[in-house]
Structures are given as structure tokens and as C-alpha cells.
Amino acid sequence: MIFLDTHSLKIHRELNQEIEKLETQKKELIDLIEKDQKNTDQLISKDSLERFARENYGHKKENETIFYIEIEDSLNL
Known part of the structure; x- marks a missing residue:
């Protein structure tokens, strides 16, 4: 027997919506971290660091x- 009110x-529905929202936010943050990691990996070489500067x-x-x-x-005159 299950009793639900x-x-x-x-x-439960509100919590599920919050979970979905947080999972979406987590995915976006992971994508940003991966992008930043690629950028920092590129800055390891002296040439790319100099170019960035x-x-x-x-x-x-x-x-x-x-x-x-x-x-x-010319379009924004």
C-alpha cells in the first residue's frame, strides 16, 4: 500500500525540476572547464604564451x- 498526498x-516534482536545472548547470560548467583547460594547455609553449600576451x-x-x-x-554609422 502506498499513501501519497x-x-x-x-x-517531488519541484525537486525533480531542481535536479534537472542543476544537472544542466553542471554540464555547462564542465564544458567551460574543458574549454579553459584547452586554453591553458595551449599556453604551455613559449610561442603561444607570447602570442596571447x-x-x-x-x-x-x-x-x-x-x-x-x-x-x-560602416553599418553602424
């Missing part, structure tokens, strides 16, 4: 001049 069914932080070598060219988008 409406409150336990409602609570140049592109993101404007680092340059001695006796080197860097010119930044900004192109305006």
Missing part, C-alpha cells in the same frame, strides 16, 4: 613598434 507529489595585453619585443589599426563598421 498532494504535497508530497508537488514537492601580445594579442590581449599589448606586450611587445624590444626595438619593436606596434601599430593598432581600428576599422569603423
Whole structure:
């Protein structure tokens, strides 16, 4: 014999929805971790680390001049 009331069914449904939401969030976080792991693996080599520093932080070598060219988008005038 099973005795169920409406409150336990409602609570059970809400908990199942919460579980699904958390599992989705977990999957998204795992995907982000894998992406970040790939990025950090690429930064192990000196060349890729130097490229990252140049592109993101404007680092340059001695006796080197860097010119930044900004192109305006003609569609957003």
C-alpha cells in the first residue's frame, strides 16, 4: 500500500525540476572547464604564451613598434 498526498507529489516534482536545472548547470560548467583547460594547455609553449600576451595585453619585443589599426563598421554609422 502506498499513501501519497498532494504535497508530497508537488514537492517531488519541484525537486525533480531542481535536479534537472542543476544537472544542466553542471554540464555547462564542465564544458567551460574543458574549454579553459584547452586554453591553458595551449599556453604551455613559449610561442603561444607570447602570442596571447601580445594579442590581449599589448606586450611587445624590444626595438619593436606596434601599430593598432581600428576599422569603423560602416553599418553602424
